[in-house]
Amino acid sequence: MTVLLTIGTGKGLFLARSDDDRHTWQVSGPHFPMTAIYSTAIDTRAEPARLLVGITSSHFGPSVATSDDLGQTWDEPDAAPIAFPDDTETSLERVWQLTPGPADQPGVVYAGVEPSALFRSADGGRSFEFVRGLWDHPHRPQWTPGFGGQAVHTVIPRAGDPDRLLVAMSTGGVYRSADAGASWEASNKGIRAYFLPENEYPEFGQCVHKVAGNPARPDQLFAQNHHGVYRSADAGESWTSIADGLPSDFGFAMVVHPHRPDVVYNFPLHADGRRFPPEERCRVYRSEDAGGSWTPLSVGLPEQPYYASVLRDAMACDDAEVAGVYFGSRAGEVYASRDEGERWQLVAAHLPDVLSVRAAVVG
């Protein structure tokens, strides 16, 4: 079994490959040096798998590149793969998310971008169309950028129903469409926005950091907020807290197991005002009952005080039968577990700050 791990950093893309059931890893890179890689995707619907990378050069702007040979060569169209239409008078700042559609939507890839907007590709991520319905939403003038920017960072298409989509943005919150993106409704019922003291439960304006779900149980979703950890049992219509049992309700990452929809991974940080792991201990938290209880996982992780955070897309699972779990930190370290989080090993160290990781079985 060959597993590929994409590691997007602040200064380029690194690839880690394991051919021995994730016992050892060979790391290559940097690809696209001196660009920030906020988004990567491994589209295993294609044969061979297609890699997609959202690149941001601080000088030469954003773009999307693809590889059909697992990163040996890269291709980038002449025309900008993602561009705002003229009438928006807006330019693309960054591609925060690349999400291949479900197996029953071949060729479909979504891109969540900064400033907050959604694009859709029908050709596997080579070119993207603007989803105007979200841009035209009357709430848009009131969406406001957080520290990281004003971006759609999460896109969840629904298997079996190509009309249904969920996006999340910081800040703005969760929005859902039931008509393929033509119209959208805010979907933040139960999510607290403590930073809005006049109304802590607004219709929108929440700072959602990540939403995740398992396609096999599409109505069950999990959200990590800028303070607040939530589960939805009704596809995002309403949310209830599942933060009890975590040492903190602050963090960025939220990952759901690829085969067990009730298994969730999280990397808590102490608080907005103290963005270090609780007790300065490097620990992943796992729930096996959809957030009812949480267990710290730390075997193989650093035992000395740890101060690095894990960003919203810097944690992921692969899709192996026994799932691998991966995270990268802002300290430039990447850890992998080949047994669903029980034990961890260092895959790479001394990289630039890790912004995104994705992993999949590719052979």
Next chain:
Amino acid sequence: MRVMVRLPSALRADCGGLTLLETELADSATLADLFAALAAGYPRLERRVRTEQGELRRYVNVFVDGEESRRRGGLAAPLHDGDEVHIIQSVAGG
């Protein structure tokens, strides 16, 4: 008129490895016209330098005969026969 465009190494892959491009333009051409001409022949090069709204990217500097183009009116800067246009990334990043 003819204008020479000198490119930084970071952009050479976007124009077939060239370091210097010679471009034929109308006599009244501006910097914007130059980029429009480049977009026709080297679209990826052009979008590295300008946004999709046609604005110069913030951390790209374009010098016209040694003077930063923003001091000459930016993309409206007039060009003249024999001008050398030098594209350089500015000092940015960490």
